[in-house]
Amino acid sequence: MKDEFTFDSTRKIIHVDMDAFFAAVEQLDHPKWRGKPLAVGGGGDRGVVSAASYEARKYGVRSALSGVIAKRLCPHLIFAPTRFDRYKEISEIVRSVFLEYTSLVEPLSLDEAFLDVSEYPSATMVAQEIREKIFSKTGLTASAGISINKFLAKIASDWNKPNGQKTIPPEEVLSFLENLDVKKFHGIGAKTKLKMYGLGIYSGNDLKLQSAAFLEKHFGKSGIHYFKVVRGIHTSEVKPHRIPKSLGAERTFETNLSSEVYIEEKLKLISALLEKRTKKNKVAGKTITLKIKYSDFIQQTRSKTGTLYLSSKELIFEESKKLLYQEKLLNSVRLIGISLSNLNTSKKEIPKPELLIKNPQLSLPF
Numbered sequence: 001m002k003d004e005f006t007f008d009s010t011r012k013i014i015h016v017d018m019d020a021f022f023a024a025v026e027q028l029d030h031p032k033w034r035g036k037p038l039a040v041g042g043g044g045d046r047g048v049v050s051a052a053s054y055e056a057r058k059y060g061v062r063s064a065l066s067g068v069i070a071k072r073l074c075p076h077l078i079f080a081p082t083r084f085d086r087y088k089e090i091s092e093i094v095r096s097v098f099l100e101y102t103s104l105v106e107p108l109s110l111d112e113a114f115l116d117v118s119e120y121p122s123a124t125m126v127a128q129e130i131r132e133k134i135f136s137k138t139g140l141t142a143s144a145g146i147s148i149n150k151f152l153a154k155i156a157s158d159w160n161k162p163n164g165q166k167t168i169p170p171e172e173v174l175s176f177l178e179n180l181d182v183k184k185f186h187g188i189g190a191k192t193k194l195k196m197y198g199l200g201i202y203s204g205n206d207l208k209l210q211s212a213a214f215l216e217k218h219f220g221k222s223g224i225h226y227f228k229v230v231r232g233i234h235t236s237e238v239k240p241h242r243i244p245k246s247l248g249a250e251r252t253f254e255t256n257l258s259s260e261v262y263i264e265e266k267l268k269l270i271s272a273l274l275e276k277r278t279k280k281n282k283v284a285g286k287t288i289t290l291k292i293k294y295s296d297f298i299q300q301t302r303s304k305t306g307t308l309y310l311s312s313k314e315l316i317f318e319e320s321k322k323l324l325y326q327e328k329l330l331n332s333v334r335l336i337g338i339s340l341s342n343l344n345t346s347k348k349e350i351p352k353p354e355l356l357i358k359n360p361q362l363s364l365p366f
Contacts, residue, residue: 141162151234249270250336266336286343
């Protein structure tokens with residue numbers, strides 16, 4: 001029986017992902033570290049790894065891992081301090097390459113982006129050329145995924161890492177998804193994977209056999225998402241000018257803080273940092289949220305929505321201080337974060353860039 005749901009095969013989306021970006025930049029700038037296990041960040045007793053080279057990943061070192069654990073896994077691991085200004089500098093070069101091909105570029109972070117190249121006869125050839133140009137301009141490698149939507153392109157970019165690419169053309173979409181282990185579906189984490197396995201859902205084909213009602217019952221709104229994407233349906237557009245839903249700043253402290261005086265000092269610093277981000281993005285928010293992580297790793301969030309938009313460091317500090325004293329602290333504090341949401345961006349008009357039209361050619365890959 002033919003599936004009543006059909007996907008849009010007219011779009012050509014590329015997901016470009018720099019390979020181990022922060023670590024690769026450090027190895028580029030420090031030749032003595034090339035070919036060696038390297039972690040960016042994670043130094044000291046309380047550090048957390050921001051990125052790991054492929055040599056380090058072989059030992060189980062990965063981002064968000066405690067530096068202490070990373071060192072235990074790989075005793076000869078090299079720790080490099082983060083240099084965000086340098087990463088941003090190279091990221092801007094990479095983005096300039098993207099913009100040579102299309103103005104429909106949606107950055108996800110410094111090291112990855114979606115590109116809509118539907119107007120080109122071959123997205124595969126565009127991706128190959130972009131990767132070659134990135135390497136010639138920066139000395140760094142990138143991987144790419146090419147398909148009919150963002151969901152599939154994101155999965156494909158991981159397929160032949162590092163320094164590779166994979167295309168999933170329209171005629172292969174359904175068979176690709178049916179044979180895919182559900183753990184490979186972008187957005188399905190460890191807990192969801194185990195839940196699916198417990199329900200007898202191991203592959204895309206198993207997932208496709210389930211009804212929308214069944215998936216919604218077990219996975220809520222995400223169930224409807226799974227029902228659609230396993231059929232190749234994902235309508236999210238590449239958005240060149242993304243409107244942020246929230247802005248935040250947080251800091252992990254070198255030593256746990258128990259003194260309210262010291263905690264207030266940190267609140268002021270974080271409030272100032274958040275003010276810089278609101279100014280850069282030209283936004284303000286009505287809802288302020290304070291995140292507190294204690295020394296035993298228990299985490300609390302406290303929120304308040306007011307009638308006025310907050311953006312200045314003074315107001316952010318005063319409101320976050322009220323949240324801090326809203327109830328007694330449970331323990332000494334390891335991390336504090338402040339975020340603003342319910343931003344004043346809903347009525348902003350986002351300009352639509354013109355498409356770059358290319359002359360069609362015959363007999364070219366998708």
